[in-house]
Amino acid sequence: MIRFENIYKKFGNQVVLHDICIDFEMGQSIAIVGPNSSGKTTLIKILLGMVIPDKGNLFFDDILIANNHKYRGKIGYMPQISQYPPNLKIYQLIEMMTDIRKNAGWKGTPDNELIKAFDIETFQNKTMSTLSGGTRQKVGAALAFRFDPSVLILDEPTAGLDPASCEILKDKIQKEREKGKLILITSHIMADLEELTDHVLYIQDSQIQFFEKTEALRDKYQEGKLGKIIACLMKKKAKSELIPTYV
Amino acid sequence: MINLKNILLLIITFSLLQFYALNVNARIIKVQKQSELLEALRNAKAGDKIWVYEGQYQVNNLLINKPIELIGKNLPIFDGLYKGEILTIKSDNVVVSGIQFQHVGVTSVIDWAAIKVIESRNVLIEKNKIIDCYFGIYLSASNNCTVDNNEVHGSPSNEQNTGNGIHFWKCDSLFVKNNFVEGQRDGLYFEFVTNTTVERNVSIRNIRYGLHFMFSHKNSYAYNTFDSNGAGVAVMYTKFVKMHHNIFKNNWGSAAYGILLKDITDSEIEYNIFDNNTMGALLEGCNRINIVQNEFKHNGVAMRIQANCEENTIVNNNFINNTFDIATNGNVVSNTLDSNYWDKYEGYDLDKNGIGDINYRPVSLFSTLIERMPQAMMLLRSFTATLLDKIEKVIPSFTPENLKDDRPLMLPFKIITSDYDPL
């Protein structure tokens, strides 16, 4: 579904991604983890076309994404912090996103489940600048799921949400997972990842250290909790101790 | 008193009698053909009236040498076919009226004119139309004549070959009024002409000057309009001139002036409008001129006073929307600027007496700069230019120290300008 082929990226002198090669398939739900500034965000941004790689190709559905923007119609993206034009009202923002998708060829009926569940309609006439961070996250989540995308990219989806909303969102993610979609999640809350994902992509030092099924990891490290495994990995800085394997 | 009244009555009766006496013998000769015209002129006696009816008359060098009236009916046309002059008058008490003169050719030796008056008195030239003639109306050494309500239309295409519209040389006590001149070299030209009144004439689109006079003392010019002339109006070497209620406008070019005053002394310039000229008025070698209650608007430079001018007073004028108000070369010493309205004045009037509390310096640094570097005109009205002027206003160092209006008016002076708009 998504294929990274020898992707390189530098910001100035700093290497951010070094020779990334990886395949994501439909039906996978992937936790992207790694220490801070390891290249997670850049990887996602490259996938979304926000950052342009120095070298290498990226395919989406076997189509090269360079200078192509149509493929993003199949992606639902929920950013970590949702910043929208301050004077736009919520319903206008939703309208705008709908217009953009329709323009890009989307013809489905909008999925309003999260809009209803988060009660967004009750404050849809407010402008974006009057909303709290948590409420903005709700809007961001609702927009990411609204157009039935086959790929979901969720950047710290639960951060900032109250526990009830958190549960609503997680339920929604599970539902979409069951539909066989490809889901990419970054999060610092390991419990969430454990619950929502079945693969782990571990990035450190600008490189992919491994990409494995969570089950396989548990077996390998004889440890039930994903959080512990990851913590353990991060402590072992030496690369040699990691065994890169690709699924 | 009764005596005086009687004498007056007697004089009137006497003059009336004389008038009738003259008319008893006077005939009216009616002319409809060219041959009849020549014959009539030959045979006419003093006091006769020749009525010339509508039609084409191809005539050259007609001469009137007796006091007769030549009167056109329905504008007959006298066509000179560019061969020479049309009409010459060498007699007192002649009237020429209501005739169209056309096609007087160009000469370099003699100034051929449509109507020429030589050494005559009491000649009246009125209601004539003059088209495409070298000189239009030409008076030489004639006194007490009147030139009224004539039209002169030149063809400005041939620039070198155009004479003056209405030309006066060595005359005295004339009335020149209600005439319209366009497309000649100089519209109105006076040389050695004295005690003359020039009123309500319009002189436009002439190749050189709308009005030009030299050595013509004690004349008055009023309610005239001089518009769009090649070099504006130039007057020179004259004393005791009165110019009031005239309009000088639309004279553009590096040598064009609303009015150029050169060596004019002891004169009055009042209630005139100087509008939209490259230079409104240029004073060169002028002394004791009163420039009062004129309006200078939309000029490049409203007034330029050269350093050789002295004792002129510039009072109660309005300076509105000029790019520069006053320009000069050097330090203008003894001219008076007082109580004018300057629209660029930025002072205040705390005591509310209508007079600004701080003085106004009408010479801007930037205008001085442009004198030396014309290309700096590119920066006109730029922030930099404004800044320079502001600094100069605070610390004057380049502009003349004593050229200032100590009592600038806060509001424009209500000027009774010409009520007469002929266009």
Place this chain on the structure above:
Amino acid sequence: MKKVLKYVLYDILRNRFVIAYTLLLLLISLAFFGFEVNPGKGVISLLNINLIVVPLVSIIFASTHFYNSYEFLELLASQPLSRKTIFFSQYLGVSISLLMAFLIGVGLPVLVYEGTITGFRLVLTGSILTLIFVSLAFLSAVITRDKAKGMGLALAIWFYFSVVYDGLVLSIFLNFSDYPMEKATVLFSLLNPIDLARILVLIKMDVSALMGITGAVFQSFFGSASGLAVSLTALIVWFISPVLVAFSKFNKKDL
């Protein structure tokens, strides 16, 4: 493009700053025309607003807007939209709003009080200056990622064109006063959009003064129809080229 632009406009037109700018211009214009005895002087005063305030506000507002919309640009970039759509919807959004502010604040009063060719030129050049300085703002914002640096650059650009440049020209005139500079003045004018805008207005307003210069290259150039065409073309180049450079940078930029 139209769809996105519509919402960008919804947003900016409700921006307090744009509303305040419109009202400020309107108040200034009405004050100039109301207090002055003759409307001609109102136009002269407005010319200064045109040459100083309009470029300053345009470049500052456009830069600020660009930096403040950065996250939103990212979000748009994650949508099925081309970089072109994203960039020009922002550019046009800002340009159109500032243009509307200018046309309401200055255009309307000029139309009412001084509907002459001079007034028309004032409004036309003010509009083009708005576009030019929005373009320059986008250029400076695209090449500098840091907001503080970007705003500094924007201010420096404004300062250069409104003050420094004329000072340089003046010093060139002073230092090379022995050389014929007639043709150079035309070139110097074309190289600064603010000068060009000013000259296009004053060629009408101060035509009588300009006719007074001997050797009439400058005024005959700017006064002629072909000169006008060249000037307007130059102004259009001044607003199109920065925005095109900005776009090509933005197209390759990592958000």
